[in-house]
Amino acid sequence: MTCGTCQLxxxxxEIMKQFTVRTNARAEMIDITDRIRILLKESRIRSGxxxxxxxxxxxxxxxxxxxxxxxxxxxxxxxxxxxxxxNHYRHAEGNxxxxxxxxxxxxxxxxxxxxxxxxxxxxxxxxxxxFDGPRTRRVIVRLAALDSLK
Amino acid sequence: MTCGTCQLxxxxxEIMKQFTVRTNARAEMIDITDRIRILLKESRIRSGxxxxxxxxxxxxxxxxxxxxxxxxxxxxxxxxxxxxxxNHYRHAEGNxxxxxxxxxxxxxxxxxxxxxxxxxxxxxxxxxxxFDGPRTRRVIVRLAALDSLK
Amino acid sequence: MTCGTCQLxxxxxEIMKQFTVRTNARAEMIDITDRIRILLKESRIRSGxxxxxxxxxxxxxxxxxxxxxxxxxxxxxxxxxxxxxxNHYRHAEGNxxxxxxxxxxxxxxxxxxxxxxxxxxxxxxxxxxxFDGPRTRRVIVRLAALDSLK
Numbered sequence: 001m002t003c004g005t006c007q008l009x010x011x012x013x014e015i016m017k018q019f020t021v022r023t024n025a026r027a028e029m030i031d032i033t034d035r036i037r038i039l040l041k042e043s044r045i046r047s048g049x050x051x052x053x054x055x056x057x058x059x060x061x062x063x064x065x066x067x068x069x070x071x072x073x074x075x076x077x078x079x080x081x082x083x084x085x086x087n088h089y090r091h092a093e094g095n096x097x098x099x100x101x102x103x104x105x106x107x108x109x110x111x112x113x114x115x116x117x118x119x120x121x122x123x124x125x126x127x128x129x130x131f132d133g134p135r136t137r138r139v140i141v142r143l144a145a146l147d148s149l150k
Numbered sequence: 151m152t153c154g155t156c157q158l159x160x161x162x163x164e165i166m167k168q169f170t171v172r173t174n175a176r177a178e179m180i181d182i183t184d185r186i187r188i189l190l191k192e193s194r195i196r197s198g199x200x201x202x203x204x205x206x207x208x209x210x211x212x213x214x215x216x217x218x219x220x221x222x223x224x225x226x227x228x229x230x231x232x233x234x235x236x237n238h239y240r241h242a243e244g245n246x247x248x249x250x251x252x253x254x255x256x257x258x259x260x261x262x263x264x265x266x267x268x269x270x271x272x273x274x275x276x277x278x279x280x281f282d283g284p285r286t287r288r289v290i291v292r293l294a295a296l297d298s299l300k
Numbered sequence: 301m302t303c304g305t306c307q308l309x310x311x312x313x314e315i316m317k318q319f320t321v322r323t324n325a326r327a328e329m330i331d332i333t334d335r336i337r338i339l340l341k342e343s344r345i346r347s348g349x350x351x352x353x354x355x356x357x358x359x360x361x362x363x364x365x366x367x368x369x370x371x372x373x374x375x376x377x378x379x380x381x382x383x384x385x386x387n388h389y390r391h392a393e394g395n396x397x398x399x400x401x402x403x404x405x406x407x408x409x410x411x412x413x414x415x416x417x418x419x420x421x422x423x424x425x426x427x428x429x430x431f432d433g434p435r436t437r438r439v440i441v442r443l444a445a446l447d448s449l450k
Contacts, residue, residue, distance in 0.1 A: 014296040051260050055271030057215040062403040065357040070390040071399050078400045082232055082382055090220040099221050100228045103212040108260045110351050110408045112442050121355030142262050144296055146314040146444055164446040201410050205421030207365040240370040249371050250378045253362040258410045292412050294446055
């Protein structure tokens, strides 16, 4: 936004977007980095913060390596050993393990934006984590820009 | 804030608030969504980001389902199996399990604000997680508003 | 930033900084609170939000107690029991356990800024968590300031 009088670019600004993810298995990690990059490019934000939020209680978002697809496979396998599907849970729907994994990995991630791109390490990808699929899920992304301090 | 010359609403703004939570058990999950909604309503912020922070090392904050109270019960039960209270820990206070669970679930959550309300999925509630109670605990909330991009 | 016409302090502003951490063991927690405080002091930001991000997939950031160094030791020990180094993982590099621990603790933390200092509880420190060291690692910090609501 530009001040009509002094012509300074004023204030921060932000935009909220969402997209859907179709999962195909009970437990699955799907790389959503490129889909977030598309939203970022459309926003024209050059510098700021990107928050990714999953509005579900049996799914999560995490950052990890995708160069070797064995890494997300190992994460899903080991989480399955740590939190077994059946373990005298009380919740009658039979998906308590999915709820627990969702809280362990978390519903949100925060990534920085610089030069119009996500600031990620060489091996980092952003994954949507399905723990009670297959389903159609939603991911909400908020991109915020602030003036840079000199 | 409004520019005195061009009358544009300028910049972002934010407010920090806190409240206390009284816990009644060694491990307990308490739904604090409504208490955060009250702070949000008082702030009159219509769009932005809500950060929730727990300033303790044996407690945490998580987002999960509260429609069925068995879900938080299952989360607490399973976390108790994953991280047993006694396991040849070195920390002499006897609450190492609580410290470990705090790091696994995390000290903060980020939720979006739109139309003056929290953007949560149908089944999502925000829980304060006590792992070393009963105690009186604090929750700090920061509500930030930015101009919306057109 | 000050409007040249009405002289109001306008908008939010932010700064991104990074530093390196040298780790000395396969698994290690290093207190980085003071290093973040130095960046905050240099920024002269009085009120806002501090995001800490680790751009690695076999390391993490967490908040916990450092008053007793046995606490981080117990966290590392117990995480090692929950996620064993060897467990028929498929990833050939032999560091799958480190990837899994990284996702369990997470790549980012959010801390509030007030009166020019981090808003941390009495016992809270911010730790860089190495799970596949020893290595030289990076930590990226983003400090954002917004106008305070009255």
